[in-house]
Amino acid sequence: MELTEICRKAKETxxxxxxxxTETKNRALLAAADALVQEAGYLTAENEKxxxxxxxxxxxxxxxxxxxxxEERVGQMAEGLRQVAELPDPxxxxxxxxxxxxxxxxxxxxxxxxxxGIIYEARPNVTVDAFGLCFKTGNAVVLKGGSDAVSSNKAIxxxxxxxxxxxxxxxxxxxxxxxxxxxxxxxxxxxxxYVDVLIPRGGAGLIxxxxxxxxxxxxxxxxxxxxxxxxxxxxxxxxxxxxxNAKTQRIGVCNACESLLIHESVVEAFMPYLARVLLEHGxxxxxxxxxxxxxxxxxxxxPQLLKRAAExxxxxxxxxxxxxxxTVSSLEEAVSHINRYGTGHSEAIITESYRHAQxxxxxxxxxxxxxxxxxxFSDGSEFGFGAEIGISTQKLHARGPMGLSALTGSKYIIYxxxxxxx
Amino acid sequence: MELTEICRKAKETxxxxxxxxTETKNRALLAAADALVQEAGYLTAENEKxxxxxxxxxxxxxxxxxxxxxEERVGQMAEGLRQVAELPDPxxxxxxxxxxxxxxxxxxxxxxxxxxGIIYEARPNVTVDAFGLCFKTGNAVVLKGGSDAVSSNKAIxxxxxxxxxxxxxxxxxxxxxxxxxxxxxxxxxxxxxYVDVLIPRGGAGLIxxxxxxxxxxxxxxxxxxxxxxxxxxxxxxxxxxxxxNAKTQRIGVCNACESLLIHESVVEAFMPYLARVLLEHGxxxxxxxxxxxxxxxxxxxxPQLLKRAAExxxxxxxxxxxxxxxTVSSLEEAVSHINRYGTGHSEAIITESYRHAQxxxxxxxxxxxxxxxxxxFSDGSEFGFGAEIGISTQKLHARGPMGLSALTGSKYIIYxxxxxxx
Numbered sequence: 001m002e003l004t005e006i007c008r009k010a011k012e013t014x015x016x017x018x019x020x021x022t023e024t025k026n027r028a029l030l031a032a033a034d035a036l037v038q039e040a041g042y043l044t045a046e047n048e049k050x051x052x053x054x055x056x057x058x059x060x061x062x063x064x065x066x067x068x069x070x071e072e073r074v075g076q077m078a079e080g081l082r083q084v085a086e087l088p089d090p091x092x093x094x095x096x097x098x099x100x101x102x103x104x105x106x107x108x109x110x111x112x113x114x115x116x117g118i119i120y121e122a123r124p125n126v127t128v129d130a131f132g133l134c135f136k137t138g139n140a141v142v143l144k145g146g147s148d149a150v151s152s153n154k155a156i157x158x159x160x161x162x163x164x165x166x167x168x169x170x171x172x173x174x175x176x177x178x179x180x181x182x183x184x185x186x187x188x189x190x191x192x193x194y195v196d197v198l199i200p201r202g203g204a205g206l207i208x209x210x211x212x213x214x215x216x217x218x219x220x221x222x223x224x225x226x227x228x229x230x231x232x233x234x235x236x237x238x239x240x241x242x243x244x245n246a247k248t249q250r251i252g253v254c255n256a257c258e259s260l261l262i263h264e265s266v267v268e269a270f271m272p273y274l275a276r277v278l279l280e281h282g283x284x285x286x287x288x289x290x291x292x293x294x295x296x297x298x299x300x301x302x303p304q305l306l307k308r309a310a311e312x313x314x315x316x317x318x319x320x321x322x323x324x325x326x327t328v329s330s331l332e333e334a335v336s337h338i339n340r341y342g343t344g345h346s347e348a349i350i351t352e353s354y355r356h357a358q359x360x361x362x363x364x365x366x367x368x369x370x371x372x373x374x375x376x377f378s379d380g381s382e383f384g385f386g387a388e389i390g391i392s393t394q395k396l397h398a399r400g401p402m403g404l405s406a407l408t409g410s411k412y413i414i415y416x417x418x419x420x421x422x
Numbered sequence: 423m424e425l426t427e428i429c430r431k432a433k434e435t436x437x438x439x440x441x442x443x444t445e446t447k448n449r450a451l452l453a454a455a456d457a458l459v460q461e462a463g464y465l466t467a468e469n470e471k472x473x474x475x476x477x478x479x480x481x482x483x484x485x486x487x488x489x490x491x492x493e494e495r496v497g498q499m500a501e502g503l504r505q506v507a508e509l510p511d512p513x514x515x516x517x518x519x520x521x522x523x524x525x526x527x528x529x530x531x532x533x534x535x536x537x538x539g540i541i542y543e544a545r546p547n548v549t550v551d552a553f554g555l556c557f558k559t560g561n562a563v564v565l566k567g568g569s570d571a572v573s574s575n576k577a578i579x580x581x582x583x584x585x586x587x588x589x590x591x592x593x594x595x596x597x598x599x600x601x602x603x604x605x606x607x608x609x610x611x612x613x614x615x616y617v618d619v620l621i622p623r624g625g626a627g628l629i630x631x632x633x634x635x636x637x638x639x640x641x642x643x644x645x646x647x648x649x650x651x652x653x654x655x656x657x658x659x660x661x662x663x664x665x666x667n668a669k670t671q672r673i674g675v676c677n678a679c680e681s682l683l684i685h686e687s688v689v690e691a692f693m694p695y696l697a698r699v700l701l702e703h704g705x706x707x708x709x710x711x712x713x714x715x716x717x718x719x720x721x722x723x724x725p726q727l728l729k730r731a732a733e734x735x736x737x738x739x740x741x742x743x744x745x746x747x748x749t750v751s752s753l754e755e756a757v758s759h760i761n762r763y764g765t766g767h768s769e770a771i772i773t774e775s776y777r778h779a780q781x782x783x784x785x786x787x788x789x790x791x792x793x794x795x796x797x798x799f800s801d802g803s804e805f806g807f808g809a810e811i812g813i814s815t816q817k818l819h820a821r822g823p824m825g826l827s828a829l830t831g832s833k834y835i836i837y838x839x840x841x842x843x844x
Contacts, residue, residue, distance in 0.1 A: 015785070019785070196817050197817065244842075361835045372838040394618075395619065396819040400833070409817035410822075416792060419794075
């Protein structure tokens with residue numbers, strides 16, 4: 001089907017999905033979950049076509065693994081839908097209602113956004129996730145996945161659509177743009193008439209392309225050049241434990257720590273704690289002169305893990321077993337370094353000082369600012385949202401981990417009895 | 423100064439303005455108001471240069487009037503700043519604070535957006551308004567006004583900057599891009615590194631240009647193709663009174679009514695009420711066949727005020743003494759016409775039916791949906807916000823009249839005591 005037609009139909013369908021009551025939506029989500037499990041054989045067979053092409057194209061290991069569907073993973077996707085069914089429905093909540101002096105009653109009601117566009121890469125699970133979250137919030141969703149996963153995505157969407165149809169709901173609540181060309185993607189990003197918001201999910205390149213090309217409002221997600229600042233009053237054991245968690249628990253995620261700032265007065269004393277963590281996990285340290293000098297002896301047996309940092313290291317999200325480290329002479333310098341090189345994602349201070357904790361929380365400009373905790377907590381389920389559509393690093397609409405309510409907007413409903421403006 | 427340098431300095435300054443306490447901000451706003459009044463002579467003299475050019479260029483009457491500054495208008499601008507000083511400061515409010523099972527305390531705090539860019543036309547009062555609202559919310563503001571008002575804007579910004587400096591606040595809290603070329607405007611709209619949000623204020627053409635060119639997130643404001651639906655259960659007197667107000671009180675505003683939908687069963691009976699209002703105010707009626715036939719006799723003495731509507735009338739925001747009118751055979755048809763041709767601004771139903779009222783509120787997709795009241799109420803001060811930065815017609819971030827809180831975002835502040843993610 002033609003792109004414009006897909007988007008137009010999604011808009012039309014969103015008028016219907018927006019009116020569905022919570023029970024109907026939950027029943028449909030559970031039915032869709034069951035259908036995925038029932039059709040696991042079909043889904044893995046279609047996925048095999050993508051895998052075949054991926055092997056031919058020598059897709060890197062990590063990407064190949066993300067593309068792969070098996071019975072267990074189909075089960076996990078279905079389980080995801082069941083969990084979304086259990087979450088409270090934000091749609092319809094009246095956030096405030098006030099009587100004006102002229103008798104007008106003005107309420108602010110939470111409503112679906114309408115049509116949500118998702119642009120993503122080769123992860124078939126995003127197809128199911130995005131459908132579940134958008135459908136629960138009464139939106140229609142238009143999916144533009146990567147060409148590597150096109151057979152898997154077509155199969156998933158056809159299963160979801162049949163399940164919806166059996167519940168008497170239009171299958172157009174979820175649509176897939178099957179043409180995966182760049183031109184179609186570019187055209188999609190300008191469908192302001194029909195699509196209310198675009199959410200890119202993927203690497204920094206994809207996100208930048210969407211921000212630069214889209215005329216539809218975008219929720220920017222993702223890139224995290226996250227810092228941990230070891231204050232002069234830091235508890236060294238705690239700092240080492242948090243750095244270990246934030247750097248090494250999962251290296252490829254946006255809330256992993258990429259850069260350390262260490263107060264000059266504690267570089268010497270803290271270095272043995274830091275070296276132990278980094279050496280144990282084989283993390284390469286890219287250090288400024290002061291830290292390099294302090295670390296040299298400790299890294300003597302693994303000299304390949306100690307390098308001098310270059311200017312570009314301060315702005316790099318490694319997503320790897322690498323961490324940069326810089327000496328600062330004050331909290332102010334740490335804050336200003338973070339505000340300059342950070343991506344506004346997640347930033348932490350390790351400190352025993354009340355005043356420094358407050359100042360860091362006040363002055364660091366990021367979605368999530370931590371005192372004495374790992375940046376890895378920036379996540380919808382860790383924040384108690386139950387599900388997550390992404391982590392916003394922009395300031396409009398939603399910032400930080402986004403739960404269901406980030407997929408809603410609002411409208412004013414005004415009850416009058418003949419009022420006119422004087 | 424070069425554009426990039428203006429924006430970079432604004433970002434730097436926003437770190438300072440974001441930390442100012444409410445008392446300091448209010449004191450500075452009052453000082454700025456006093457300075458404008460003191461410098462009224464200078465401001466009107468500089469404004470005279472713009473007026474001279476405007477006369478040479480044969481600027482239309484309406485625009486010329488909006489450009490004109492005199493002592494009284496300078497006083498009004500100053501009064502606007504004093505009113506903003508009196509409003510509560512939204513910055514710093516903690517919107518929620520929750521303890522997680524692992525002991526993390528996660529709070530959501532309201533913070534300034536950072537740097538707000540305003541792109542507008544030849545209205546010097548916007549310069550003062552935008553400064554006041556952005557400064558009160560701790561933002562730095564970068565203004566890109568029209569070339570017609572450049573002398574006035576330079577003078578106003580220089581007075582505001584001096585007033586801030588006397589209060590010990592960096593004048594760079596407010597900046598004007600003096601180069602009014604299109605190229606510079608286009609470059610400004612892509613300053614994502616330094617500018618957090620763009621708000622265009624002006625006509626539909628300006629807003630479209632910004633939406634199409636900007637890579638910075640935009641808050642779309644303005645255009646209103648607002649409808650009033652006269653239901654079959656409508657009180658005719660009330661309908662006529664509300665239409666009079668919504669169409670004729672101020673014709674050039676975005677919340678004025680541009681189009682009527684009338685249930686077929688009441689066209690005949692309602693027509694005398696409608697004709698009286700329209701004829702009295704010299705409003706031209708562009709009607710479909712049914713309404714044209716019903717109106718013909720009533721308009722017999724003013725045949726020039728009755729025309730047949732063409733398809734493009736349904737989508738036109740006249741901002742003039744013109745209104746279109748279409749017969750519908752059901753509430754559903756009215757809703758679907760509004761959702762198709764409306765701009766999502768303000769829509770009203772006149773009805774005595776409880777069921778129709780609820781259905782209209784539920785199904786019309788607009789920022790403000792009214793039952794039995796004039797669309798003219800869509801306004802920050804009428805909604806009780808005290809001030810208004812514009813009326814958003816998009817769904818992200820803010821929708822409808824935007825008060826001070828629309829100029830803020832949020833950040834998560836997380837208090838831990840050594841937590842790491844399991």
